Amino acid sequence: xxxxxxxxxxxxxxxLAALKAELTPPxxxxxxxxxxxxxxxxxxxxxxxxxxxHQLEMARYPATNGLPALREAITHWATQRFQLRELDSERxxxxxxxxxxxxxxxxxxxxxxxxxxxxxxxxPFYQIYEGATLLxxxxxxxxxxxxxxxxxxDVSAVPAATWREVQIVFICSPGxxxxxxxxxxxxKQLIALADEHDFIIASDECYSELYxxxxxPPPGLLQACAELGRDDYRRCVVFHSxxxxxxxxxxxxxxxAGDAALLMPFKRYRTYHGCAMSLPIQHxxxxxxxxxxxxxxxxxxxxxxxxxxxxxxxxxxxxxxxxASFYLWPAVPGGDDIAFTQRLFAEQHxxxxxxxxxxxxxxxxxxxxxxxxxxxxxxxxxxxxxAAQRIRHLIERG
Numbered sequence: 001x002x003x004x005x006x007x008x009x010x011x012x013x014x015x016l017a018a019l020k021a022e023l024t025p026p027x028x029x030x031x032x033x034x035x036x037x038x039x040x041x042x043x044x045x046x047x048x049x050x051x052x053x054h055q056l057e058m059a060r061y062p063a064t065n066g067l068p069a070l071r072e073a074i075t076h077w078a079t080q081r082f083q084l085r086e087l088d089s090e091r092x093x094x095x096x097x098x099x100x101x102x103x104x105x106x107x108x109x110x111x112x113x114x115x116x117x118x119x120x121x122x123x124p125f126y127q128i129y130e131g132a133t134l135l136x137x138x139x140x141x142x143x144x145x146x147x148x149x150x151x152x153x154d155v156s157a158v159p160a161a162t163w164r165e166v167q168i169v170f171i172c173s174p175g176x177x178x179x180x181x182x183x184x185x186x187x188k189q190l191i192a193l194a195d196e197h198d199f200i201i202a203s204d205e206c207y208s209e210l211y212x213x214x215x216x217p218p219p220g221l222l223q224a225c226a227e228l229g230r231d232d233y234r235r236c237v238v239f240h241s242x243x244x245x246x247x248x249x250x251x252x253x254x255x256x257a258g259d260a261a262l263l264m265p266f267k268r269y270r271t272y273h274g275c276a277m278s279l280p281i282q283h284x285x286x287x288x289x290x291x292x293x294x295x296x297x298x299x300x301x302x303x304x305x306x307x308x309x310x311x312x313x314x315x316x317x318x319x320x321x322x323x324a325s326f327y328l329w330p331a332v333p334g335g336d337d338i339a340f341t342q343r344l345f346a347e348q349h350x351x352x353x354x355x356x357x358x359x360x361x362x363x364x365x366x367x368x369x370x371x372x373x374x375x376x377x378x379x380x381x382x383x384x385x386x387a388a389q390r391i392r393h394l395i396e397r398g
Contacts, residue, residue: 007134011127012357019342025349032387033351034375037176037244037326041301041380044246044294047284057279064267064276066095073289074255078240081208082223086231091260094267095277095285098252099206099239100128106237106256107132107168109269110200116165122153122172124359124369126204129170141166142360144368151178151320151329155190163197174207174218174324177358177374181211181323187224194235200262206241206254207325209295212303218324222258233258244326245295246288253277253285302326305377305384312388316395328375329355333395335371348390 016035025031065071071089079087087093096102111117111133119133123142133140141162143153152175158166169190173182187203194201203221211217225233241254256263270276277285288294306322313319319330332340337354344350352373359369377384 002135004135004137008131009127012353015357016341016351016353019338019354020345020351023342023346025345026347029349029390030383031349031351032379032383032390034377034379034384034387035351035353036378037376038249038378039244039247039326040378041247041298043248043251044288044291046291046294047242047246047248047251047288050284050287051280054280054283057283060279062276062279062282064271066277067279067282067286070095070282070286070289073286074240074257077289078222078257081217082220082226084222084226084231087222087257088260092233092257092263094256094263094270095282096239096254096256096270097275097277098243098249099204099241099254101252101275102239102254102256103128103170103202103204104132104135105270105273105275106202106239106266107136107138109266110262111136111138111167113137116167118162118166120153120155120158120166120169122170122175123362124177124355125170126172126176127358129204130360133168138167140360142362144362144366145175145178145180146368147320151175151180152182152186155186155193160197163193163199166197166199168200168202169194170202170204171221172204173220174205174211176204176207176325177327177353177355177369177372178320178329179207179322179325179327180320181218184219184224184227187219187221188228191221191224191228191230191236199235200259201236203236203238205238207244208240209245210299210302210326211324212299212306212322214296214299232260234261235259237262242285242288245298247298248284248288251281251284251288253281253288301381302377305381308381308385309375309377309388312385312392316392326377328377329372330375331372337369337371337373341373344391344394348394350387350390352391 117138237258243249317330355369355372
């Protein structure tokens with residue numbers, strides 16, 4: 001077996017299950033999980049109808065590059081959403097089976113093992129960044145996201161000697177678990193560093209359509225490229241998904257877009273990898289990318305939920321003002337996120353994810369996720385609000 005498998009950390013949810021294994025929650029309270037970022041809102045119905053309408057196309061092999069109509073729908077959406085001038089559906093866009101699969105595959109295709117192969121990741125982080133790096137023979141470089149730097153990586157603090165060993169930098173905006181949004185100027189700063197030190201920027205933007213201020217959609221990496229007149233998107237790729245935008249996590253549908261010089265070998269890798277999207281799913285994806293009304297309704301539902309939950313929790317917990325995504329990132333009273341998580345489950349039958357399980361301890365001896373928990377506000381309003389009330393009750397009891 002691949003020896004690099006031994007370097008993988010257990011997934012956070014495995015660790016969480018172990019933490020809860022010996023606990024007995026109250027049976028008179030229904031379990032409310034706020035752990036997994038799996039949207040529970042109704043999936044976009046027109047996409048499901050397209051699946052049924054095209055079900056007989058399951059009898060056909062799909063092409064790795066996807067249907068032209070799907071790439072064109074994606075291109076039109078991305079161009080309008082991020083004010084792009086030049087995005088070619090043939091050269092700049094690749095449909096993929098969700099961002100998780102694509103992020104993992106991209107690192108395998110892009111990392112050059114013959115030279116130093118550091119991959120910079122935000123810390124705390126989505127675990128696929130680390131796992132993909134380790135299995136590609138690379139070394140993760142953890143960039144702490146703390147309150148002091150507004151929960152975003154401080155790329156200006158990385159020494160030039162370290163940058164010379166970095167091949168890929170992952171940005172997650174809006175952030176998981178923090179919800180922080182990367183401003184355009186920081187994207188531009190990172191692009192300048194990529195030019196100087198010759199690395200790839202991989203921007204995970206799968207939460208980009210879940211934002212709370214309707215007048216301020218989160219900017220994207222390709223948008224920064226466009227403002228710089230960089231219409232070839234050199235050294236830049238972005239990852240997008242229908243999972244959160246359209247409540248279709250089971251569809252496993254998204255896209256990668258950006259530098260054609262990077263996407264060409266990536267497509268060659270995918271041809272051998274055998275991960276083409278089935279044709280019914282492609283037709284469902286076309287329907288989803290072509291409609292914005294359901295996305296507006298989805299944002300309205302999250303906006304209502306965030307407002308209700310923050311009203312309940314703000315008096316007893318400190319957390320950054322939510323900007324986007326569907327996560328809340330509060331500090332726990334007493335600072336022990338593991339103990340808080342266990343007590344919350346044992347006394348209130350509410351599950352949350354300890355922040356320390358999503359981060360790594362750096363050379364400074366600090367895990368930037370410690371002392372916080374991630375609350376995934378993915379269920380409907382009533383159970384989510386009840387969970388918030390139970391959390392407040394636990395804290396007020398002391």
